[in-house]
Amino acid sequence: MLEGMKDDAYYIGFDLGGTKMIAALVDGDGTIVARARGRTPGDEGADAVAAAMAITIQEACAQVGLAPEKVKAIGAAVPGVMDPVRGTVTLTNLNLKDYPLRATLEKALGLPVFMENDVNAGTWAEFQLGVAKGLHHVVGVFVGTGIGGGLILDGKLYRGWKGSAGEVGHVIIQEGGPLCGCGQYGCLEAFSSRNAMAKDAVSAAAAGNLPELIDKTGTDFRKFKSSIFEKGLEKGNPDIIKIVDRSAFHLGVALASVAMLLNPEAFVIGGGFADRLQERYLDLVLRTMREHAMPSVINEVQVLMGSLGDDAVPLGAALLARNA
Amino acid sequence: MLEGMKDDAYYIGFDLGGTKMIAALVDGDGTIVARARGRTPGDEGADAVAAAMAITIQEACAQVGLAPEKVKAIGAAVPGVMDPVRGTVTLTNLNLKDYPLRATLEKALGLPVFMENDVNAGTWAEFQLGVAKGLHHVVGVFVGTGIGGGLILDGKLYRGWKGSAGEVGHVIIQEGGPLCGCGQYGCLEAFSSRNAMAKDAVSAAAAGNLPELIDKTGTDFRKFKSSIFEKGLEKGNPDIIKIVDRSAFHLGVALASVAMLLNPEAFVIGGGFADRLQERYLDLVLRTMREHAMPSVINEVQVLMGSLGDDAVPLGAALLARNA
Numbered sequence A, B: 001m002l003e004g005m006k007d008d009a010y011y012i013g014f015d016l017g018g019t020k021m022i023a024a025l026v027d028g029d030g031t032i033v034a035r036a037r038g039r040t041p042g043d044e045g046a047d048a049v050a051a052a053m054a055i056t057i058q059e060a061c062a063q064v065g066l067a068p069e070k071v072k073a074i075g076a077a078v079p080g081v082m083d084p085v086r087g088t089v090t091l092t093n094l095n096l097k098d099y100p101l102r103a104t105l106e107k108a109l110g111l112p113v114f115m116e117n118d119v120n121a122g123t124w125a126e127f128q129l130g131v132a133k134g135l136h137h138v139v140g141v142f143v144g145t146g147i148g149g150g151l152i153l154d155g156k157l158y159r160g161w162k163g164s165a166g167e168v169g170h171v172i173i174q175e176g177g178p179l180c181g182c183g184q185y186g187c188l189e190a191f192s193s194r195n196a197m198a199k200d201a202v203s204a205a206a207a208g209n210l211p212e213l214i215d216k217t218g219t220d221f222r223k224f225k226s227s228i229f230e231k232g233l234e235k236g237n238p239d240i241i242k243i244v245d246r247s248a249f250h251l252g253v254a255l256a257s258v259a260m261l262l263n264p265e266a267f268v269i270g271g272g273f274a275d276r277l278q279e280r281y282l283d284l285v286l287r288t289m290r291e292h293a294m295p296s297v298i299n300e301v302q303v304l305m306g307s308l309g310d311d312a313v314p315l316g317a318a319l320l321a322r323n324a
Helices: A046-063 A101-109 A118-128 A194-206 A226-235 A238-262 A272-276 A278-291 A309-323 B046-063 B101-109 B118-128 B194-206 B226-234 B238-262 B272-276 B278-291 B309-323
Strands: A010-016 A020-027 A032-039 A073-078 A080-083 A088-092 A113-117 A138-143 A147-153 A266-270 A302-305 B010-016 B020-027 B032-039 B073-078 B080-083 B088-092 B113-117 B138-143 B147-153 B266-270 B302-305
Touching: A010 A046, A010 A118, A010 A309, A020 A046, A020 A309, A032 A046, A032 A309, A046 A101, A073 A101, A073 A118, A073 A309, A080 A113, A088 A101, A101 A113, A113 A118, A113 A309, A118 A138, A118 A147, A118 A266, A118 A309, A138 A238, A194 A226, A194 A238, A226 A238, A226 A272, A238 A266, A238 A278, A238 B147, A238 B238, A266 A278, A272 A278, A272 A309, A278 A302, B010 B046, B010 B118, B010 B309, B020 B046, B020 B309, B032 B046, B032 B309, B046 B101, B073 B101, B073 B118, B073 B309, B080 B113, B088 B101, B101 B113, B113 B118, B113 B309, B118 B138, B118 B147, B118 B266, B118 B309, B138 B238, B147 B238, B194 B226, B194 B238, B226 B238, B226 B272, B238 B266, B238 B278, B266 B278, B272 B278, B272 B309, B278 B302
Parallel strands: A010 A073, A073 A113, A138 A266, A266 A302, B010 B073, B073 B113, B138 B266, B266 B302
Antiparallel strands: A010 A020, A020 A032, A080 A088, A138 A147, B010 B020, B020 B032, B080 B088, B138 B147
C-alpha cells in the first residue's frame, strides 16, 4: 500500500457507461485515491461486461497496492432503473436488463455491491461534497447524450415508488414536439441533450454552415461530439450559437416546470458536456427558467454548475455504498 | 353537546375558498360531525374575512352544542403558499397576502391555528382516509377553476424548500401555448382547468353550438359553471364532449411528465368538478397518461378519482392540525 493510506475504510465507486467504465477507489473522507478506466464491451454480452468491471476494479486497487478484499463495499452506478431486492437493472439502454449484476460482481470479487442509478449517484455527490453541499432540496440535471436527473428532497435521495424517480429528461415540454429516444414526442431530452443538438448540427453542416468545424466529421451524426459545440462557441459560429442557445432555452423552460412542482433550492447542472458550454449556457438556462415560472417561487432558486465533473458519478456511488 | 360525542378530541378543518368557506368539526377518528358554510367577503378586506371565519367556526360548534374553546386546534386550508413561521399567506389570489391570519384567528378564538395549502390538505385527507389510503407515493391533482396539486412522498406531505411544492397546474406542457392565470403560457391549468374549458365553451356558445345549454348563461364567461359541462355530456353535445376530452387529454400528458419525474404509485384526481365529468374523463386521462410515458414506468401507475369530494380539504386540514 502507498504510504499514508489508512487501511480501514475504502470503497469502490463504479461508473458504468455505455462505451466506457471508470472504477474510483475512494477513502473514508470521500477522496478519490485511484482511478482505472476500461472499455464497456457492450456487444459481448452481460457476462463480459461484469468481467470487465471486476478487472477494472482490481486495476484501481492495484494502482495503490490495496488488496481488493480490503475494500469495504462497491457502489455500482448504472444508467438505468435498479431493482434493489434482486440486484438487477430493470430498465436500461445497456445489454444488462434483468441480468444478476450484483450477484455476479459479489461472487467475482467477494465484496458487497450496492447498485444505484448513475445520475442519482452524481447528484448525491454534488449534494454531499460538491456545489450543493449544505442545501436540502436539490434537483440534479445531467446533460449528455441524453438527460438524466436526480432528486434530493429534505436531504434524502428520492427514488419514488419503484426507483425510477428523477427522469427530468422525459418531462414533456412541448406536446407533439421532436421525437425522443424514449419513443415519446416533445420530451426535454429531445430538445436539449447533446444528441438533440447534434441533429441540428448535422443539418447545419449539410447546409455548409460549419466549414471550420466539420473537416473530420462530415455529416455523420455519430461524429458530432462535445468538442464541436465547444469549438463552435469559441469561434463564434452563428449556427452553433443558435443550437446551444436553443438547448439552454428549453432546459430553462423545463426547470421552471420542475421548480413549480418541487420547489427546490437549487438545480445542479452536471455532466462533462454542459461544463464545456461556458457561462453563456448557464446564464441562459437561469434567465429562461426565471421567465417561465411565478416570480415569487422562482426568483431565489439557484442554477449551479456541478463542481465535481466526471468524478461526481463514481464518487456518489462510493458514498452511497458507504451509507448502505 | 349531542349525545354520544366524546369531548376530548375535536378539531376544526377550515376550507377558505375564493367565494365560500366551510368549517367542519371533526372528531378524533376523522369523522365530520358538523359543517357550517359562509360567504367569503373577499371585497371587504382581510379583517372581514378573518371575522367571517371565526363566526363560521362558532356556528359549526354550535350545531352540536360544543363550546368552541373545547376544540383542540384549527386547521385552516387556504389557496396559496403559507409562511409557517409568520402564519401568513405569501402567495394567493385572495386578498390576504402577508396578513397575519393565524395570529388574528388565534386571538379571536383562543385556539391554536395551523395553516396549510388547500390542495395539500385535500391530498392528505385522500391519503389518510380516502381512496389513496395505504399507498406511499401519491400525487393529488385537484381540478377546478384552476388546478392545484399536493405531493405525498414516502408517506409524508412534501412542501419543498419554501412551501410551494406541488403546483402541478403550472407545469408547462406546451411552450408558447395558451395564456395561464399565472401569467405564463402553456401551463396545464391553461388547458385543463374549468376556466380553460369555459373559454372554449364561450366560443362554442357564440358559434351557436350549445343551444340546449346556454339559455341562462349567454356568452358570459363567468356564468359557465360545472353544471354546463355535466349537462353537455349527458345530452351528448359534440362541442362539450370535445372540450371535456381535450381537458382530459392534456391532463393525461401532464401526469405522464409528473410520473417520469416522481414515479408515484397513484394520482388522485380531486375536486368536485372532475367528479361530475364521469368515467369518460378518468378513462381518457389514464389512457393518455399511459401513451405519453415509458411503459415500464407508467403501466402500473393508477389514476384514481378522489373519494372524499368536497370534504377532502377541510378533513385534511383537521387531520394536519391534529398532527401538528
